[in-house]
Amino acid sequence: MTHYLFILLGAVLVNNVVLVKILGLCPFMGVSKKLETAFGMGAATTFVLTVATGASYVIDHYLLMPFGLEYLRTLSFIVTIAAIVQLTEMVIQKTSPVLHQVLGIYLPLITTNCAVLGVPLLNVANGNDFVESLLFGAGSAIGFSLVLVLFAGIRERIEGADVPVHFRGVAIAMITAGLMSLAFMGFAGLDKYQ
Amino acid sequence: MLQLFKFKGGVKPQTNKTQSVGEPIGVAPLPSRLFVPLHQSIGGTPRPLVAAGERVLKGQLIGGADGWISAAVHAPTSGTVRAVAEHVAAHPSGLTTLSVEIEPDGRDEWIERTPIDHGALAPERVRERLREAGVVGLGGAVFPTHGKLTASKTVPMEELVINGAECEPYITCDDLLMRERAEEIVRGVGVFRDLLQPKRVLIGIEDNKPEAVAALQAAAAKLGENFAVVAVPTRYPAGGAKQLIRVLTGKEVPSTKRSTDLGVQCFNVATAYTAWRAVAHGEPVVSRIVTLTGNVERPRNWEALLGTPLAEFVALGGPKPDTDGYLMGGPMMGFAMPTMDAPLVKATNCIIASSPALFPPKAPEMPCIRCGECAKVCPHELQPFELYWFARAKNFGKTQEYHIFDCIECGCCSFVCPSRIPLVQYFRFAKSEIWAREKEKNAADQAKARFEWKTAREEREKAEKAEKLAKAAAAQAAKKAAEAAAAAAGEAAPAPAAAEAATNVPAATNPPLDAEAAKKAAIAAALERARAQRAAVEPKNVDRLTPAQQKDIAEVDARRQQAGIEAPPTAPEESQP
Amino acid sequence: MITAIAIMALGAVVLGAALGYASIKFKVEGDPLVEKIEAILPQTQCGQCGYPGCRPYAEAINKGEADINLCPPGGAEGVQRLADLLGREVKPLDAEEKPKAIAFIDEQTCIGCTLCIQACPVDAIVGAAKQMHTIVPELCTGCELCVPPCPVECISMEPIGENLDNWKWKYPVIELKKVA
């Protein structure tokens, strides 16, 4: 049980997909201007990432490996992810048009969010079983959402700050992300504790 | 003993009240000119009822209340109206407002005054009397008093709170009024009590005014009124209506509600006094008690006529040479008077002459360090530093999320801010921007509705016009055919045809007026025909044609007719107007 | 090779079916966003954006056909609010911003041609043929559409001055610069 907990917490905090692995920076920068959209993006990504890790595990183990088609892994993962993203997009467009418009291009771009492809591939590389894969996927997704929301909170505040002109906008956001990453280094070694 | 409640926050600035209570209320002499602004209360702007050159008596109506929430304005003394024109207002902007300029004749002659017995009259009549007498809240908000004297239909009126707290530093006009005219105040409160029928009447006075408390207690006892005169702890802004209601009743009135919804109503002591004068003496509000203090030789309270120019008023106190400006109201919520011409108005409770020693220049504004002092002292428990953060960034949506409209602009936050940020200014800025936006939004909605209505109407008209035109064209074609036939038949006598065509035109331009659409169609048709006519008369040189040329033209016309082309409807000679 | 193709084909069929079903199930009708965009536009119906009215412009923005900086009456602030709503970058206004003004008819010159009445999108001009016309100031949006049709050029745009009704508290001036 603790083993699973460590996987989950490790993925959320210690090996945070954005701040430690530096994956998925595109939506992290793109949709963190407002708290509301960050929540939406976090939820969408969490959904896609969790489902994608599960689906890719199934595809990998029951379709690709039995037939020795491991070389199709990246391709089939991408296709699956793309389909899930499409589905998510339709659901969001139906349920929250404003969120759909606000997320804009970043919503279909979840497809190319390297975190979403990276996590299933890391699962394969780490030899995680199904439950571990799901937990790792969910943990990474929660970690992504968490820092996205925190980042949005900070950016909303920086919005009102008297930031030097040349550093306004994305520049100061990148610096902030760097400092956040620094703070997250505090978790280093926690998952190694026995 | 009444249980008192506390409001959170508040500050304790130096009160500086003792300077101006040494002398009784003085009656200010008649000024040489009075500038009475017509708009002196919340609500509709009263209409001017006098014209330049007219003679007015003291108390004569010069501005009639416009709408129910509006209060009348009266001539403060007898004299001659010199002008009804724009004059600088008692307003921080220094902008002008429509004012009646009166030159006093020195006789101070009252118009006929008719007291009423408020107990014998219907409540509506009493409220109307107050409206006609221009009785408004004299605590500073100048809300028409009659508008507050109707109890809520659903919530029983529990407490009537009378505000004699006077928490702002320097101001002592209510203090002196309570000391000297306690009986009339109590009688005025009695009028309010009769109209609202509350269960209790509570008069709250800050405990730094023991004389006023004693005077009111004595007056209430003498008149046999069961009013509780309560000394409340001295802490700014205890005199804010909502704070005083909180302290005396424990009720908190949110910005989204009126106090009557919670069964409370609050009036200033001076308002009660003027209400009694209006009811029992038939005197409208033409003067008020104004504290003149600060950097003057003789700080004192004066009963001054409304409309007295600032320059003449401050001369009564003898401003010291280093005076560098005048504040209207207290140092916490008042504003700098724009010019010395600005008049005293119903809202003017105090004039403070300022000097660099009294109000030293402010330290430069530093960035907010979010220390939270402002939040600690905010009587409405807001987070001023957050409001500031968003107001500064002009993020008005966020300021509303942080309840900017609950801010009463009491100035406590600015008072304690270590960064010396003009917080109140930021909040006022944000509020007025939001209001302006609201107005724009309403205007936009209205414009949209009107545009849509017009578009719909045009669509309908177009359809109708098309129909009409089709009919008209058919009729025209038939007529033309007939005319052409007639013209062809009697080429030698074109005059009748011309006459017929001439009568045709006016007939077409006078369609029935009731159908607008038909009219438009007719106009269009007429225009069309006029153009055709003009085209026809194009050759202006036709009236001096040689017979040979005429013959040629006739031939051409004949050929045209043979070819089926219409002949010119009128003969060239007669078509000249 | 065949298995690879078969597996990918299988995947394609399954995913395609799922997406096809979803596209029917979650079909979106109408576009509520247009309303939100239109709510930001000032409703002057002036057509300065190149579209015949505010609604068409809102629709064009929603479709991505029009940029968000084409509305001069909305000003820089309107652009800002559109950018916030749509998550786009703020752009400078594609025209110069003018102070708010309303039309004024010089009644001495007016010949009563009714052309301006027809041009006014919000019926803010009253008058009849051969009668003098006048603007109802409360209704005028300042769109300037009545100015060009006037044959005698009697309509001018008068900037709205500051008065006690529209006076606003000013942004506090920061006098910090170079106090040292």
Next chain:
Amino acid sequence: MDFSTPPYLLNNASVQRVMLQVLAALLPGIGAYVWIFGPIVLVQIALATATALAAEAAMLRLREKPLAPFLTDGSAVVTAWLIALAFPPLAPWWLIVTGTLFAVVIAKHLYGGLGQNPFNPAMIAFAVCIVSFPALMSQWPPAALDLGFAEQARIVFGLAPRVDAIVGATPLDALKTGLKLEEGRVGVSQLLDNREVFGAVAGRGWEWVTAGYLLGGLWLWRRGVVSWHAPLAFLAGLSLLAGGLWLYDPAQFADPLFHLFSGGAMLGAWFIVTDPVSGCTTPKGKLIFGFSAGALAYVIRVFGGYPDGVAFAVLLLNLCAPLIDVYTQPAIFGMKDKSR
């Protein structure tokens, strides 16, 4: 008179006064620190202060802001002192200069300077340096070490080799490594029995330093400069977790008192967590902020890879502060009763 805006009456508060009180409150702790580690501490403080003021001036000049009000407001000095107190007293001079520069230039001025930095600049300096120079940042001279001032100065300015004698560790670090090295064979109590290192409560000499910070902090609270919420919650979070685990296995986990009085706990509780700029501002938010920071500090210092966790814990909570504030807004006047 300034006619622009009411109120025209103001009290005598100023940013400078606030900062000066914070500096004064640091003095007892600094006194104890100097007493234990020698006057070199003062050199480090001076170094950090000079760097901070120079960096502040340079940034103000670059940003075309007036120098005088911001150089005299004392905020840069507070940051500098905190950095100097968080760094090892014998750290090479360039380390403290780097840290201070990073704090003032990047963590403070790039965000707009005073009052606008989302992260605590001093903690950023500490984190940057401990991540980049972990060895140098964890070398603390043993409290017993009696080195002349001249020798200390030579070490700091790189004129003398960093001999083994000065390469000690903080009591906190010593305990952690001790436990790790002697895994399972030695309990906490045996290790703590070494009075040479661990003193009576939480490290020889260190007890007095932290007690000094506590004293200063309490004074600040009495003066109304800081509220009790965040410090108390911080200490509560730290001691609750420490107490719980100590009760669970006293052989493996040190007692709460040890944790309270060692490392940066007291400095953090009274001078870092109370930073209003990067921390929470609502009362409830301050409690959450303090408690979580305390708990996290414990987790990182005991289970994590760094000798102390206060800096990282504070930075992590700085991250959350805006969000916590948003969700802990207190009810306002007239809106407390939900049913209304």
